[in-house]
Amino acid sequence: MNPKDFEKAKAGALELLGKARIRLTPLERETMEVTDLGLGDIRHVGLQVVVYENNDRYCAKELVLLPRQICPEHKHPWISAANPGKQETFRCRWGEVYLYVAGDPSLKPRARVPAGHKPYLNVRHEVVLRPGDQYTIPPGGLHWFQAGDKGAVISEFSSTSADERDVFTDPRARREG
Amino acid sequence: MNPKDFEKAKAGALELLGKARIRLTPLERETMEVTDLGLGDIRHVGLQVVVYENNDRYCAKELVLLPRQICPEHKHPWISAANPGKQETFRCRWGEVYLYVAGDPSLKPRARVPAGHKPYLNVRHEVVLRPGDQYTIPPGGLHWFQAGDKGAVISEFSSTSADERDVFTDPRARREG
Numbered sequence: 001m002n003p004k005d006f007e008k009a010k011a012g013a014l015e016l017l018g019k020a021r022i023r024l025t026p027l028e029r030e031t032m033e034v035t036d037l038g039l040g041d042i043r044h045v046g047l048q049v050v051v052y053e054n055n056d057r058y059c060a061k062e063l064v065l066l067p068r069q070i071c072p073e074h075k076h077p078w079i080s081a082a083n084p085g086k087q088e089t090f091r092c093r094w095g096e097v098y099l100y101v102a103g104d105p106s107l108k109p110r111a112r113v114p115a116g117h118k119p120y121l122n123v124r125h126e127v128v129l130r131p132g133d134q135y136t137i138p139p140g141g142l143h144w145f146q147a148g149d150k151g152a153v154i155s156e157f158s159s160t161s162a163d164e165r166d167v168f169t170d171p172r173a174r175r176e177g
Numbered sequence: 178m179n180p181k182d183f184e185k186a187k188a189g190a191l192e193l194l195g196k197a198r199i200r201l202t203p204l205e206r207e208t209m210e211v212t213d214l215g216l217g218d219i220r221h222v223g224l225q226v227v228v229y230e231n232n233d234r235y236c237a238k239e240l241v242l243l244p245r246q247i248c249p250e251h252k253h254p255w256i257s258a259a260n261p262g263k264q265e266t267f268r269c270r271w272g273e274v275y276l277y278v279a280g281d282p283s284l285k286p287r288a289r290v291p292a293g294h295k296p297y298l299n300v301r302h303e304v305v306l307r308p309g310d311q312y313t314i315p316p317g318g319l320h321w322f323q324a325g326d327k328g329a330v331i332s333e334f335s336s337t338s339a340d341e342r343d344v345f346t347d348p349r350a351r352r353e354g
Contacts, residue, residue: 021198023309052311053266058235060266060334082241082259087231089237093200093335109205130202133230157230157334 001109001129001176005043012047012151013064020094020153022062024050037072037173040050044068050162059161061133063090063093063154065147067096073100073121073144073169088158092129095152099127099135099145111146120170129154142169178213178297182220190225190241194282197271197330199239201227214249221291222247228338236338240267240331242274242324243291250277250321250346251297256339262316265335269306270353274328275303276312276322288323295345306331319346 010032017024024032033049036042048064065071076086090099098110103125111125123142127135129152136144163175187209194201199250201209210226213219225241253263267276275287280302287305290298300319304312306329314320340352 007341022181028309052268053313055264055313056267057221058334060237060268062330066273067203084203086197087232091229091234091237135231136232155237155332157235 001034001040002014005036006034009042009046009048009066012066014092016064016066016153017050017062017148018150022093022153034174037154037168037175038177039072039170040177041114045072045117047071047146048141058168059156059158061156062093064146065095065152065154067147067149067151069151070111070113070117071089071144071148072117072173073123073142074166074173075140075142077140077165077167079165083160086159087139088156089136090129090135090145091154091155091157092131093153095130095150096146096148097152097154098148101125101127101135101137101143102141105121108174110148113146117170120168122169142162150164178211178217178219181244182213182235183211186219186225186243189243192328193241193243193271194227194239197298199270199330206337212352215349216249216350216353218291220246220277222249222294224248229251229336233337236333236335238333238338239270240333242272242329242331244324244328246287246328247288247290248321249293249294250300250319251343251350252319254317254342254344256278256342260337263338264313264316265333266311266313266337267306267332268311268332269308270330270332271308272327273325273335274306274322274331275321276306277323278302278304278312278320279282279318287325290323294347297345297350299346314335
């Protein structure tokens, strides 16, 4: 990612966290993850993440999506007998989120997807999350999501996170651990 | 608890969540836990809790403390080989929290404890949490905490919660599951 795009995405995410009145430490602001998943188009496809805690039992993060930014379709695979894959609960704190999971396809989805990204989306059952709404994604379940026009802040509560194990539908996408 | 004290504590907690800009669903507002731990003095000793998610892998809650309210000293005991006791991370979202854990006693603690409650406190190492600060309490570790003069809102991220198993230093205290 070029440094200008990185800085712009980070500044946008910090602004949204401010609107949500979520306070970070200076270190958290400094080390926030900004990723385009290796796809080179962070304005449309990417994610900003602040990890609060990730230990061998549970994990908590804030996920920030810029206006209309998409977190691409992926699943959290089986890891071991004790860990059948990451389970996660998304709780919308600010803005609006269009989350897609397995189930009957929604006929009039709210997401707007760039043509080049459409081949990499399979699940089409829409769940709309507004502040205070939450949804839990089971281990191994494919999902993707897009913020509405103003962006979104999502608190993620989950089992242990191993982002580098995420399996993306787009074979070019990758997440660093 | 008499209904008037209950309603007052609940209204106070909802007001603090509003100040923290934390949005709840109508059902969450309705079913918020308000507990005096059976001690009959909720203005000084008690807790308000909204459980977002509690499954067999992780748990997330908001804890609300009224001004100077104390959550009494307790620990989360060993449950099974797979669960050596609840581990929890407190993240202060609003207000100020004085958390006490094992370690060197703090010489000038910020907490103000009613005389009748003092016999039930053992750990005296102070950790001050302000918005954005967090602290992780290990399984089995004694802890208690008090809000500052304005009250506090704390996000709790943890392993599975089994509140009814909590072990309180004050033998009269109890938590319903």
